[in-house]
Amino acid sequence: MKNEDVIKISQEVLAQTYGRFPVVLVRGEGCKVWDVEGKEYLDFVAGIGVCNLGHCHPKVVQAIREQAGKLLHVSNLYHIEPQVQLAQLLVKHSFADRVFFCNSGTEANEAAIKLARKYSQDHFGPGRFEIISLLKSFHGRTLGALAATGQERFHKGFEPMLPGFKFVPQGDLAAMEAAISPATCAIMVEPIQAEGGVNLPDGGYLRALRRLCEQKKLLLIYDEIQVGMGRTGKLFAYEHYGVPPDIMTMAKGLAGGVPIGATLATEEVAKSFTPGTHAATFGGNPLSTAAGVAALRATIEDGILENCQRSSAHFMTRLEGLKKKYSFIKEVRGKGLMVGMELDREGKGVVMDCLKRGFLINCTVETVLRFIPPLVITPPEIDRLVKALDEIFSGWN
Numbered sequence: 379m380k381n382e383d384v385i386k387i388s389q390e391v392l393a394q395t396y397g398r399f400p401v402v403l404v405r406g407e408g409c410k411v412w413d414v415e416g417k418e419y420l421d422f423v424a425g426i427g428v429c430n431l432g433h434c435h436p437k438v439v440q441a442i443r444e445q446a447g448k449l450l451h452v453s454n455l456y457h458i459e460p461q462v463q464l465a466q467l468l469v470k471h472s473f474a475d476r477v478f479f480c481n482s483g484t485e486a487n488e489a490a491i492k493l494a495r496k497y498s499q500d501h502f503g504p505g506r507f508e509i510i511s512l513l514k515s516f517h518g519r520t521l522g523a524l525a526a527t528g529q530e531r532f533h534k535g536f537e538p539m540l541p542g543f544k545f546v547p548q549g550d551l552a553a554m555e556a557a558i559s560p561a562t563c564a565i566m567v568e569p570i571q572a573e574g575g576v577n578l579p580d581g582g583y584l585r586a587l588r589r590l591c592e593q594k595k596l597l598l599i600y601d602e603i604q605v606g607m608g609r610t611g612k613l614f615a616y617e618h619y620g621v622p623p624d625i626m627t628m629a630k631g632l633a634g635g636v637p638i639g640a641t642l643a644t645e646e647v648a649k650s651f652t653p654g655t656h657a658a659t660f661g662g663n664p665l666s667t668a669a670g671v672a673a674l675r676a677t678i679e680d681g682i683l684e685n686c687q688r689s690s691a692h693f694m695t696r697l698e699g700l701k702k703k704y705s706f707i708k709e710v711r712g713k714g715l716m717v718g719m720e721l722d723r724e725g726k727g728v729v730m731d732c733l734k735r736g737f738l739i740n741c742t743v744e745t746v747l748r749f750i751p752p753l754v755i756t757p758p759e760i761d762r763l764v765k766a767l768d769e770i771f772s773g774w775n
């Protein structure tokens with residue numbers, strides 16, 4: 379089988395919603411993946427922050443194998459053992475008291491939006507439903523999460539958007555304060571914006587939002603779908619800023635590569651989700667939550683966060699080195715292994731050049747090269763990528 383054989387059929391039978399790179403990946407192990415022709419790639423995309431433990435982590439694979447032979451699915455009409463175990467772990471290691479499970483990030487955000495509206499109705503009566511989120515944010519593709527996403531290009535063609543969403547720039551407290559109205563029920567932010575180009579908040583920003591929420595009786599919602607599960611060197615990105623939310627969403631890396639989503643909340647807020655108010659057939663499914671238990675345990679117990687911090691320091695130093703050498707690199711920024719390199723030009727060509735040399739990287743908002751490798755990546759592997767980037771960039775001068 380050749381890459382081009384699969385690609386030809388892919389172009390005939392799949393909805394063409396993705397601009398795909400011309401390789402067919404068939405196998406993965408740790409930080410490496412292989413295409414159908416046997417070519418090896420070092421992976422700095424990790425399924426866009428899904429494969430934080432590396433590809434086919436043995437403990438996750440083992441948990442899936444065991445669970446698959448025991449019980450694949452039962453309804454949430456019944457209690458599900460691994461679902462309870464995963465919720466217990468999440469509660470133990472976060473601000474949250476309760477967890478609702480679903481199947482993806484966008485669904486986790488839908489649940490968060492519904493929960494915020496319901497809580498507000500329960501406590502303040504109707505007419506208080508508005509959510510303020512940030513420009514350059516990304517919260518998902520279903521209609522509610524899309525309406526919460528502060529990037530017009532994703533809305534185009536799908537109007538009218540669900541009403542009740544407003545956007546302000548990240549870091550602009552005056553704009554946030556001005557946007558709050560008697561109809562506002564919550565503020566929703568990614569602690570660090572990922573798809574928007576790796577945008578970190580100023581040190582005091584989340585704390586100021588928290589204070590504002592307390593003054594105006596609003597809920598603070600964090601979307602940790604991409605920056606959670608150890609990506610930034612702590613289990614959750616909000617831990618860097620010491621400011622917990624009322625509601626938090628997770629997905630991507632939560633189950634080590636299996637589809638899952640989760641909406642976490644404090645007891646006070648979660649009380650508004652009463653029987654019949656929300657549901658998901660596959661939510662908390664035995665297979666995905668068994669994988670989640672294995673993935674979360676490995677993340678906490680196997681030195682993953684420490685490796686992420688160490689490799690991050692090495693990576694940032696090496697990329698700063700490139701920045702000194704090439705004036706078209708405007709900035710290198712990031713936290714843990716959520717790393718961005720902003721260029722003064724389009725980055726798409728670099729992504730293709732890297733692919734040819736056996737490296738998977740990604741580019742967001744046209745000019746920001748983004749590196750989100752598995753958290754088990756090592757300095758020598760990072761050096762291989764930096765060397766390739768250096769060679770590619772030196773051809774530009």
Ligand SMILES: *Cc1c(COP(=O)(O)O)cnc(C)c1O
Nearest residue numbers: 482483484516517518603604629
């Ligand atoms: C990926 C992502 C989503 C959407 O998750 P899906 O599983 O693709 O629906 C939402 N928010 C953030 C921050 C994301 O990175």
